[in-house]
Amino acid sequence: MEHPDPAAGPEAPLTELRDQIDAVDQQVMSLLARRLELVSEVGEVKGRHGLPIYAPDRERRMIAARRAEAERRGLPPDLIEDVLRRCMREAYAHEKNLGFSRQAPDLRHIVIVGGAGRMGRLFGRMLGLSGYEVRTLDRDDWDRADELLTDAGMVLVSVPIHDTVEVLHRLPALPEDCLLVDLTSTKGAPVAAMLEVHPGPVLGLHPMFGPDVDNLAKQVVAYVPGRFPDASTWLLEQIRLWGARLHEVSAEDHDHAMGLIQAQRHFATFANGLHLIREDRSLDELLALSSPIYRLELIMIGRLFAQSPELYADIIMASPDNLALIERYHDRFAEALEILRAGDREAFIARFREIGSWFGPHAERFLAESQTLLAHADAQR
Ligand code: NAD
Numbered sequence: 001m002e003h004p005d006p007a008a009g010p011e012a013p014l015t016e017l018r019d020q021i022d023a024v025d026q027q028v029m030s031l032l033a034r035r036l037e038l039v040s041e042v043g044e045v046k047g048r049h050g051l052p053i054y055a056p057d058r059e060r061r062m063i064a065a066r067r068a069e070a071e072r073r074g075l076p077p078d079l080i081e082d083v084l085r086r087c088m089r090e091a092y093a094h095e096k097n098l099g100f101s102r103q104a105p106d107l108r109h110i111v112i113v114g115g116a117g118r119m120g121r122l123f124g125r126m127l128g129l130s131g132y133e134v135r136t137l138d139r140d141d142w143d144r145a146d147e148l149l150t151d152a153g154m155v156l157v158s159v160p161i162h163d164t165v166e167v168l169h170r171l172p173a174l175p176e177d178c179l180l181v182d183l184t185s186t187k188g189a190p191v192a193a194m195l196e197v198h199p200g201p202v203l204g205l206h207p208m209f210g211p212d213v214d215n216l217a218k219q220v221v222a223y224v225p226g227r228f229p230d231a232s233t234w235l236l237e238q239i240r241l242w243g244a245r246l247h248e249v250s251a252e253d254h255d256h257a258m259g260l261i262q263a264q265r266h267f268a269t270f271a272n273g274l275h276l277i278r279e280d281r282s283l284d285e286l287l288a289l290s291s292p293i294y295r296l297e298l299i300m301i302g303r304l305f306a307q308s309p310e311l312y313a314d315i316i317m318a319s320p321d322n323l324a325l326i327e328r329y330h331d332r333f334a335e336a337l338e339i340l341r342a343g344d345r346e347a348f349i350a351r352f353r354e355i356g357s358w359f360g361p362h363a364e365r366f367l368a369e370s371q372t373l374l375a376h377a378d379a380q381r
Contacts, residue, residue, distance in 0.1 A: 032087070039091040043098050050101030053092065054217040054243035078372075092217035092243065100241050102131035104234040108153030109133040113167060118211030119183050120158040126216065126242055146172055154235070157182040157190075161314040168193040176200045179231050183207060186258065186318040187224045187251040195226055202226030203235065204251065206258075207244075210307075217243035224251045255319060262315050263322035264329055269304045270312070276301070292378045293370075299377075 046053055066084055067077035110127055114120045115136030124134045137148050149155065149172060157180075159167050164184045174180060180198045183205050184190040191204040204224035213219060221244045223236060236246055249257070276283075287295065304312065316322060339347045356363055 035087060036091065036094065039087075040094050040098075043091070043094070047098045047100050050103070050241060052241050052243055053098075053100075053215070054245075059088065093214045098129070100126075100130040100238070103238040103241065104132075104153070107132060107234070108151055109135055110154045110156060111135050111137050111148050111152045113137045113155060113157045113171075114159035115156075117158055117160075119207065120156075122211045122213070123156060123158065123183065127238075130238055130241070142170070145170075149174060151175060152178050154179040154181060157184070157194075160310065161185055161318055164190045165193045168197050171197060174198055174200065177231070179203065179235065180226075181205055181232070181235065185262065185315055187222075187249075187254045188319070191224050191226050191251045201228035201231035203229075203232040205239075206254065215243060219244045220247055221245070222247050222249050222254055224249060224254060255321065258315075259319075259322050259325045263318065264325055266304065266312050267316050267322075267326050268329070269301050270316070272301050273305060292374045296374065296377050 043053060045051075063081055063084060066080050070077040070080040110132050112120045112124050112134060115124050115134070116138040120136070120138075124136065127134050135148050137145060141148065152174060155171070155174060155178060157164060157167060161184055164182060168182075168190070177200055178198070179201045180194050181203045182190045182194060185206055187204045187206060191202065194202045194204070203226050206222040206224075208220040208222060209216075216239070221239055223246055225232075225248065240246060283298075286298065290298065316326075336351075339351065359366070
Protein backbone atom coordinates (compact mmCIF):
# COMPACT_ATOMS: atom_id res chain seq x y z
CA MET A 1 0.00 0.00 0.00
CA GLU A 2 1.25 3.45 -0.87
CA HIS A 3 1.86 5.93 1.92
CA PRO A 4 0.17 9.31 1.42
CA ASP A 5 2.80 11.96 0.73
CA PRO A 6 2.66 14.39 3.70
CA ALA A 7 4.11 17.10 1.48
CA ALA A 8 0.99 16.93 -0.67
CA GLY A 9 -1.63 16.75 2.17
CA PRO A 10 -3.51 19.65 3.79
CA GLU A 11 -0.62 19.95 6.28
CA ALA A 12 1.78 21.02 3.56
CA PRO A 13 0.89 24.72 3.27
CA LEU A 14 0.54 24.83 7.05
CA THR A 15 4.04 23.45 7.53
CA GLU A 16 5.39 26.02 5.13
CA LEU A 17 3.62 28.87 6.92
CA ARG A 18 4.80 27.60 10.31
CA ASP A 19 8.36 27.50 9.01
CA GLN A 20 8.01 31.11 7.96
CA ILE A 21 6.61 32.04 11.38
CA ASP A 22 9.58 30.28 13.01
CA ALA A 23 11.92 32.30 10.84
CA VAL A 24 10.15 35.57 11.76
CA ASP A 25 10.33 34.60 15.47
CA GLN A 26 14.09 34.17 15.07
CA GLN A 27 14.30 37.68 13.64
CA VAL A 28 12.08 39.09 16.40
CA MET A 29 14.37 37.47 18.98
CA SER A 30 17.50 38.89 17.38
CA LEU A 31 15.91 42.34 17.32
CA LEU A 32 14.78 42.04 20.94
CA ALA A 33 18.28 40.97 21.97
CA ARG A 34 19.70 44.00 20.14
CA ARG A 35 17.14 46.28 21.80
CA LEU A 36 18.03 44.95 25.26
CA GLU A 37 21.74 45.48 24.55
CA LEU A 38 21.12 49.09 23.53
CA VAL A 39 18.94 49.73 26.56
CA SER A 40 21.54 48.31 28.89
CA GLU A 41 24.13 50.66 27.30
CA VAL A 42 21.69 53.51 28.01
CA GLY A 43 21.49 52.29 31.63
CA GLU A 44 25.26 52.40 31.98
CA VAL A 45 25.45 55.91 30.52
CA LYS A 46 22.65 57.04 32.86
CA GLY A 47 24.45 55.52 35.84
CA ARG A 48 27.72 57.24 34.92
CA HIS A 49 26.10 60.63 34.39
CA GLY A 50 23.71 60.58 37.33
CA LEU A 51 20.49 60.43 35.31
CA PRO A 52 17.41 58.63 36.71
CA ILE A 53 16.79 55.16 35.26
CA TYR A 54 13.10 56.02 34.84
CA ALA A 55 12.43 58.95 32.51
CA PRO A 56 8.63 59.31 32.50
CA ASP A 57 8.46 62.03 29.83
CA ARG A 58 10.68 60.16 27.40
CA GLU A 59 8.66 57.00 28.04
CA ARG A 60 5.34 58.75 27.43
CA ARG A 61 6.57 60.43 24.22
CA MET A 62 8.06 57.17 22.95
CA ILE A 63 4.88 55.16 23.54
CA ALA A 64 2.70 57.86 21.91
CA ALA A 65 5.00 57.98 18.85
CA ARG A 66 5.05 54.17 18.49
CA ARG A 67 1.26 53.96 18.83
CA ALA A 68 0.85 56.54 16.05
CA GLU A 69 3.36 54.65 13.92
CA ALA A 70 1.50 51.38 14.58
CA GLU A 71 -1.75 52.94 13.41
CA ARG A 72 -0.14 54.17 10.24
CA ARG A 73 1.09 50.64 9.55
CA GLY A 74 -2.29 49.05 10.33
CA LEU A 75 -1.02 47.34 13.49
CA PRO A 76 -3.04 47.33 16.74
CA PRO A 77 -1.52 50.19 18.83
CA ASP A 78 -2.38 48.31 22.06
CA LEU A 79 -0.29 45.34 20.93
CA ILE A 80 2.70 47.56 20.19
CA GLU A 81 2.31 49.39 23.52
CA ASP A 82 2.09 46.05 25.38
CA VAL A 83 5.25 44.74 23.72
CA LEU A 84 7.18 47.96 24.36
CA ARG A 85 6.08 48.20 27.99
CA ARG A 86 7.09 44.58 28.55
CA CYS A 87 10.49 45.36 26.99
CA MET A 88 10.89 48.37 29.26
CA ARG A 89 10.03 46.35 32.32
CA GLU A 90 12.66 43.81 31.31
CA ALA A 91 15.17 46.59 30.78
CA TYR A 92 14.59 47.96 34.29
CA ALA A 93 15.14 44.46 35.69
CA HIS A 94 18.39 44.22 33.70
CA GLU A 95 19.51 47.51 35.14
CA LYS A 96 19.12 46.27 38.70
CA ASN A 97 22.79 45.69 39.32
CA LEU A 98 24.08 48.75 37.55
CA GLY A 99 25.81 51.38 39.60
CA PHE A 100 24.29 54.78 40.27
CA SER A 101 26.12 58.05 40.61
CA ARG A 102 26.63 58.96 44.24
CA GLN A 103 24.72 62.09 45.21
CA ALA A 104 26.57 62.81 48.47
CA PRO A 105 30.24 62.28 47.63
CA ASP A 106 31.46 63.32 51.08
CA LEU A 107 28.93 61.47 53.21
CA ARG A 108 30.50 59.33 55.92
CA HIS A 109 29.37 55.72 56.30
CA ILE A 110 25.70 54.72 56.57
CA VAL A 111 24.32 52.43 59.30
CA ILE A 112 21.13 50.47 58.66
CA VAL A 113 19.47 49.48 61.91
CA GLY A 114 17.64 46.26 60.98
CA GLY A 115 19.93 45.98 57.95
CA ALA A 116 19.65 42.17 57.93
CA GLY A 117 15.88 42.41 57.33
CA ARG A 118 14.11 42.47 53.97
CA MET A 119 13.73 46.21 53.41
CA GLY A 120 17.08 46.87 55.12
CA ARG A 121 18.82 44.54 52.65
CA LEU A 122 17.07 46.16 49.68
CA PHE A 123 18.09 49.68 50.73
CA GLY A 124 21.56 48.43 51.65
CA ARG A 125 21.96 47.02 48.14
CA MET A 126 20.73 50.24 46.47
CA LEU A 127 22.98 52.41 48.64
CA GLY A 128 25.92 50.06 47.99
CA LEU A 129 25.29 50.26 44.21
CA SER A 130 25.45 54.03 44.61
CA GLY A 131 28.91 53.91 46.15
CA TYR A 132 28.13 54.42 49.86
CA GLU A 133 29.74 52.44 52.63
CA VAL A 134 26.92 50.61 54.40
CA ARG A 135 27.12 48.89 57.80
CA THR A 136 24.45 46.85 59.55
CA LEU A 137 23.29 47.07 63.14
CA ASP A 138 20.82 44.22 63.68
CA ARG A 139 19.23 42.63 66.72
CA ASP A 140 22.45 41.04 68.07
CA ASP A 141 24.80 43.93 67.33
CA TRP A 142 23.89 46.36 70.10
CA ASP A 143 27.12 45.69 72.01
CA ARG A 144 28.91 47.18 68.98
CA ALA A 145 26.43 50.05 68.55
CA ASP A 146 28.80 52.82 69.70
CA GLU A 147 31.56 51.59 67.42
CA LEU A 148 29.18 51.26 64.44
CA LEU A 149 27.45 54.59 64.94
CA THR A 150 30.40 56.81 65.84
CA ASP A 151 30.91 59.17 62.95
CA ALA A 152 27.95 57.81 60.92
CA GLY A 153 26.78 60.16 58.16
CA MET A 154 23.31 58.64 58.05
CA VAL A 155 21.35 56.16 60.17
CA LEU A 156 18.47 54.36 58.48
CA VAL A 157 16.06 52.56 60.80
CA SER A 158 14.31 49.57 59.21
CA VAL A 159 13.03 47.39 62.05
CA PRO A 160 9.47 46.01 62.48
CA ILE A 161 6.87 48.73 63.03
CA HIS A 162 6.14 47.92 66.65
CA ASP A 163 9.88 48.00 67.52
CA THR A 164 10.70 51.27 65.77
CA VAL A 165 10.05 53.77 68.57
CA GLU A 166 11.81 51.60 71.15
CA VAL A 167 14.82 51.10 68.87
CA LEU A 168 15.03 54.85 68.24
CA HIS A 169 15.16 55.46 71.99
CA ARG A 170 17.90 52.88 72.30
CA LEU A 171 20.24 54.71 69.90
CA PRO A 172 23.25 56.38 71.50
CA ALA A 173 23.75 60.09 70.72
CA LEU A 174 24.46 60.44 67.00
CA PRO A 175 26.84 62.95 65.43
CA GLU A 176 24.99 66.27 65.23
CA ASP A 177 25.05 66.43 61.42
CA CYS A 178 24.03 62.75 61.01
CA LEU A 179 20.83 62.30 58.98
CA LEU A 180 18.34 60.09 60.82
CA VAL A 181 15.85 58.33 58.54
CA ASP A 182 13.27 55.56 58.92
CA LEU A 183 11.32 53.33 56.52
CA THR A 184 8.36 52.57 58.78
CA SER A 185 4.96 52.08 57.16
CA THR A 186 3.42 54.51 59.66
CA LYS A 187 4.84 57.98 60.02
CA GLY A 188 3.33 59.83 63.00
CA ALA A 189 5.01 58.06 65.95
CA PRO A 190 8.34 57.23 64.22
CA VAL A 191 8.92 60.79 62.96
CA ALA A 192 7.99 62.25 66.37
CA ALA A 193 10.39 59.80 68.07
CA MET A 194 13.22 60.63 65.64
CA LEU A 195 12.78 64.35 66.32
CA GLU A 196 12.82 63.60 70.05
CA VAL A 197 15.97 61.47 70.13
CA HIS A 198 18.08 63.40 67.60
CA PRO A 199 18.61 67.17 67.41
CA GLY A 200 20.06 66.94 63.89
CA PRO A 201 18.45 66.36 60.46
CA VAL A 202 15.50 63.96 60.31
CA LEU A 203 13.53 62.49 57.42
CA GLY A 204 10.65 59.99 57.39
CA LEU A 205 10.33 57.68 54.40
CA HIS A 206 7.70 55.15 53.47
CA PRO A 207 8.49 53.03 50.42
CA MET A 208 5.13 52.09 48.89
CA PHE A 209 6.42 48.68 47.80
CA GLY A 210 7.67 45.48 49.34
CA PRO A 211 11.17 44.04 49.49
CA ASP A 212 10.62 41.70 46.52
CA VAL A 213 10.92 44.38 43.82
CA ASP A 214 13.83 43.98 41.37
CA ASN A 215 14.44 47.68 41.18
CA LEU A 216 12.77 50.95 42.13
CA ALA A 217 11.68 52.08 38.66
CA LYS A 218 8.22 53.71 38.90
CA GLN A 219 7.82 52.80 42.57
CA VAL A 220 6.51 55.48 44.91
CA VAL A 221 8.34 56.62 48.03
CA ALA A 222 6.42 58.91 50.38
CA TYR A 223 8.53 61.29 52.45
CA VAL A 224 7.82 63.35 55.52
CA PRO A 225 10.25 66.22 56.11
CA GLY A 226 11.34 66.17 59.75
CA ARG A 227 14.09 68.70 60.43
CA PHE A 228 16.72 70.55 58.30
CA PRO A 229 15.30 69.42 54.94
CA ASP A 230 18.38 70.64 53.05
CA ALA A 231 20.40 67.88 54.70
CA SER A 232 18.24 65.19 53.07
CA THR A 233 18.01 66.66 49.54
CA TRP A 234 20.81 64.36 48.37
CA LEU A 235 18.98 61.26 49.63
CA LEU A 236 15.75 62.21 47.86
CA GLU A 237 17.75 62.90 44.70
CA GLN A 238 19.47 59.53 45.11
CA ILE A 239 16.12 57.75 45.41
CA ARG A 240 14.89 59.60 42.30
CA LEU A 241 17.97 58.33 40.46
CA TRP A 242 17.01 54.78 41.43
CA GLY A 243 13.85 55.42 39.38
CA ALA A 244 11.32 56.05 42.14
CA ARG A 245 8.70 58.79 42.27
CA LEU A 246 8.75 60.84 45.44
CA HIS A 247 5.68 62.21 47.12
CA GLU A 248 5.90 64.70 49.98
CA VAL A 249 3.23 64.37 52.64
CA SER A 250 2.66 65.35 56.28
CA ALA A 251 2.83 62.52 58.84
CA GLU A 252 -0.85 63.08 59.67
CA ASP A 253 -2.09 62.98 56.06
CA HIS A 254 0.13 59.97 55.37
CA ASP A 255 -1.25 57.98 58.27
CA HIS A 256 -4.84 58.85 57.41
CA ALA A 257 -4.37 57.81 53.76
CA MET A 258 -2.57 54.62 54.85
CA GLY A 259 -5.55 53.77 57.03
CA LEU A 260 -7.58 53.38 53.82
CA ILE A 261 -4.83 52.22 51.46
CA GLN A 262 -3.30 49.65 53.79
CA ALA A 263 -5.05 48.99 57.11
CA GLN A 264 -8.63 48.83 55.89
CA ARG A 265 -7.81 47.10 52.62
CA HIS A 266 -5.64 44.43 54.26
CA PHE A 267 -8.25 43.95 56.96
CA ALA A 268 -10.99 43.49 54.35
CA THR A 269 -8.76 40.90 52.61
CA PHE A 270 -8.15 39.17 55.93
CA ALA A 271 -11.93 39.06 56.60
CA ASN A 272 -12.49 37.77 53.08
CA GLY A 273 -9.98 34.98 53.73
CA LEU A 274 -11.70 34.19 57.01
CA HIS A 275 -15.03 34.00 55.19
CA LEU A 276 -13.55 31.63 52.58
CA ILE A 277 -12.20 29.20 55.16
CA ARG A 278 -15.48 29.24 57.10
CA GLU A 279 -17.44 28.53 53.90
CA ASP A 280 -14.85 25.79 53.31
CA ARG A 281 -15.41 25.21 49.59
CA SER A 282 -12.75 23.49 47.51
CA LEU A 283 -10.34 26.14 46.24
CA ASP A 284 -9.60 24.02 43.15
CA GLU A 285 -13.27 23.96 42.31
CA LEU A 286 -13.60 27.72 42.82
CA LEU A 287 -10.61 28.24 40.52
CA ALA A 288 -12.03 25.87 37.91
CA LEU A 289 -15.30 27.83 37.91
CA SER A 290 -13.70 31.28 38.10
CA SER A 291 -14.24 34.06 35.63
CA PRO A 292 -10.97 35.96 34.99
CA ILE A 293 -12.06 38.68 37.39
CA TYR A 294 -12.87 36.28 40.22
CA ARG A 295 -9.55 34.55 39.65
CA LEU A 296 -7.88 37.95 39.97
CA GLU A 297 -9.84 38.57 43.15
CA LEU A 298 -8.74 35.22 44.59
CA ILE A 299 -5.16 36.10 43.63
CA MET A 300 -5.43 39.41 45.48
CA ILE A 301 -6.79 37.65 48.56
CA GLY A 302 -4.48 34.64 48.47
CA ARG A 303 -1.26 36.63 47.96
CA LEU A 304 -1.71 38.23 51.38
CA PHE A 305 -1.44 34.88 53.10
CA ALA A 306 1.88 34.09 51.43
CA GLN A 307 3.39 36.99 53.38
CA SER A 308 4.35 37.78 56.94
CA PRO A 309 1.40 37.71 59.38
CA GLU A 310 3.42 39.84 61.82
CA LEU A 311 3.90 42.62 59.25
CA TYR A 312 0.18 42.74 58.45
CA ALA A 313 -0.84 42.56 62.10
CA ASP A 314 1.43 45.56 62.70
CA ILE A 315 0.13 47.50 59.71
CA ILE A 316 -3.53 46.93 60.59
CA MET A 317 -3.08 47.52 64.31
CA ALA A 318 -0.64 50.42 63.92
CA SER A 319 -2.97 53.01 65.41
CA PRO A 320 -6.34 53.39 67.15
CA ASP A 321 -7.39 55.49 64.15
CA ASN A 322 -7.20 52.36 62.00
CA LEU A 323 -9.59 50.54 64.31
CA ALA A 324 -12.01 53.49 64.20
CA LEU A 325 -11.80 53.52 60.40
CA ILE A 326 -12.40 49.77 60.15
CA GLU A 327 -15.35 50.11 62.52
CA ARG A 328 -16.85 52.76 60.22
CA TYR A 329 -16.28 50.34 57.32
CA HIS A 330 -18.13 47.68 59.31
CA ASP A 331 -21.03 50.13 59.86
CA ARG A 332 -21.21 50.83 56.11
CA PHE A 333 -21.27 47.10 55.45
CA ALA A 334 -24.24 46.84 57.83
CA GLU A 335 -25.89 49.84 56.13
CA ALA A 336 -25.52 48.14 52.72
CA LEU A 337 -26.76 44.84 54.15
CA GLU A 338 -29.87 46.59 55.48
CA ILE A 339 -30.83 47.57 51.90
CA LEU A 340 -30.54 43.89 50.98
CA ARG A 341 -32.56 42.72 54.00
CA ALA A 342 -35.32 45.17 53.12
CA GLY A 343 -35.22 43.89 49.53
CA ASP A 344 -35.13 47.57 48.54
CA ARG A 345 -34.04 47.40 44.90
CA GLU A 346 -34.70 51.11 44.37
CA ALA A 347 -32.48 52.07 47.31
CA PHE A 348 -29.73 49.78 46.01
CA ILE A 349 -29.85 51.40 42.57
CA ALA A 350 -29.94 54.92 44.03
CA ARG A 351 -26.90 54.19 46.24
CA PHE A 352 -25.10 52.56 43.29
CA ARG A 353 -25.63 55.72 41.17
CA GLU A 354 -24.51 57.95 44.07
CA ILE A 355 -21.25 55.99 44.39
CA GLY A 356 -20.79 55.99 40.61
CA SER A 357 -21.03 59.77 40.49
CA TRP A 358 -18.49 60.09 43.34
CA PHE A 359 -16.04 58.14 41.15
CA GLY A 360 -17.03 60.43 38.23
CA PRO A 361 -14.96 60.03 35.05
CA HIS A 362 -12.59 57.73 36.94
CA ALA A 363 -15.23 54.98 36.90
CA GLU A 364 -15.08 54.69 33.08
CA ARG A 365 -11.29 54.94 33.11
CA PHE A 366 -11.03 52.24 35.77
CA LEU A 367 -13.32 50.00 33.73
CA ALA A 368 -11.04 50.36 30.69
CA GLU A 369 -7.85 49.89 32.76
CA SER A 370 -9.26 46.80 34.46
CA GLN A 371 -10.12 45.29 31.09
CA THR A 372 -6.48 45.58 30.04
CA LEU A 373 -5.39 44.05 33.35
CA LEU A 374 -7.85 41.19 32.99
CA ALA A 375 -6.67 40.47 29.46
CA HIS A 376 -3.12 40.20 30.86
CA ALA A 377 -4.19 38.02 33.77
CA ASP A 378 -6.08 35.75 31.40
CA ALA A 379 -3.08 35.44 29.07
CA GLN A 380 -0.98 34.20 32.03
CA ARG A 381 -3.22 31.18 32.65
P1 NAD B 1 11.98 42.36 58.60
O1 NAD B 1 11.34 41.64 59.72
O2 NAD B 1 12.33 41.62 57.34
O3 NAD B 1 13.31 43.07 59.08
C1 NAD B 1 13.42 43.70 60.29
C2 NAD B 1 14.85 43.59 60.75
O4 NAD B 1 14.94 44.30 61.98
C3 NAD B 1 15.30 42.16 61.04
O5 NAD B 1 16.57 41.92 60.47
C4 NAD B 1 15.35 42.10 62.56
O6 NAD B 1 16.34 41.21 63.07
C5 NAD B 1 15.73 43.54 62.88
N1 NAD B 1 15.41 43.94 64.24
C6 NAD B 1 14.30 43.66 64.98
N2 NAD B 1 14.42 44.19 66.21
C7 NAD B 1 15.61 44.83 66.23
C8 NAD B 1 16.29 45.56 67.22
N3 NAD B 1 15.77 45.73 68.43
N4 NAD B 1 17.49 46.07 66.90
C9 NAD B 1 18.04 45.91 65.69
N5 NAD B 1 17.44 45.19 64.72
C10 NAD B 1 16.24 44.68 64.99
O7 NAD B 1 10.98 43.59 58.27
P2 NAD B 1 10.85 44.44 56.93
O8 NAD B 1 9.74 43.88 56.12
O9 NAD B 1 12.19 44.60 56.32
O10 NAD B 1 10.32 45.83 57.52
C11 NAD B 1 11.20 46.79 58.05
C12 NAD B 1 10.54 48.16 58.02
O11 NAD B 1 10.19 48.47 56.68
C13 NAD B 1 9.24 48.21 58.85
O12 NAD B 1 9.22 49.41 59.56
C14 NAD B 1 8.15 48.23 57.80
O13 NAD B 1 7.03 48.99 58.23
C15 NAD B 1 8.84 48.92 56.65
N6 NAD B 1 8.28 48.58 55.36
C16 NAD B 1 8.11 47.26 55.04
C17 NAD B 1 7.54 46.93 53.82
C18 NAD B 1 7.34 45.49 53.44
O14 NAD B 1 6.54 45.22 52.53
N7 NAD B 1 8.04 44.56 54.01
C19 NAD B 1 7.12 47.95 52.94
C20 NAD B 1 7.33 49.29 53.31
C21 NAD B 1 7.90 49.58 54.53
